């Protein structure tokens with residue numbers, strides 16, 4: 001079966017606006033049948049999302065790790081320890097069957113890892129389009145990665161509900177299960193669909209201003225949620 005998936009977004013557990021529960025509901029309504037909530041340096045958002053994702057939508061557990069090289073998506077079956085050193089992160093990913101994906105690699109202003117993306121042995125896939133990056137950066141990334149040997153993803157990097165699924169991927173999966181979805185990602189049974197959402201960009205702009213006025217509140221919430229779930233923070 002062919003399903004739509006978006007594997008990069010943020011909840012209020014880090015710097016996003018919506019709760020993990022709202023994210024699951026919105027994605028399902030939009031026909032995005034698999035998502036990963038990838039909050040910064042924590043699995044807390046995706047754990048909470050997976051708890052409410054019963055029937056019809058699959059949440060892949062994930063985090064966006066702010067590593068010493070830049071931002072890397074970590075997608076797993078279960079929450080794992082997060083390391084800032086990419087080599088250590090690779091070891092953890094190998095031990096736990098997780099996927100490592102450089103996020104917006106050439107978006108230097110948003111902590112892309114730049115040319116380290118060419119160290120193919122470190123990565124499982126690469127994000128070739130990020131709906132939170134500007135069109136010039138995305139075009140450059142697309143050209144720079146045209147002969148890239150690993151599977152490519154297009155993700156929304158949504159921080160507000162309306163952005164979820166703006167960019168997405170078609171996945172060819174055997175069943176609507178975590179195992180099938182991770183397997184499709186691993187073997188590259190995916191077609192990235194690189195699109196922007198005007199409404200999403202507008203909402204994100206408003207959210208960015210609101211967040212700047214109240215950053216501490218959000219970080220505190222993420223820490224509290226992580227503590228309640230017994231999860232380590234970064």
Ligand SMILES: [Zn+2]
Pocket residue numbers: 008009010064103157
């Ligand atoms: Zn992100």
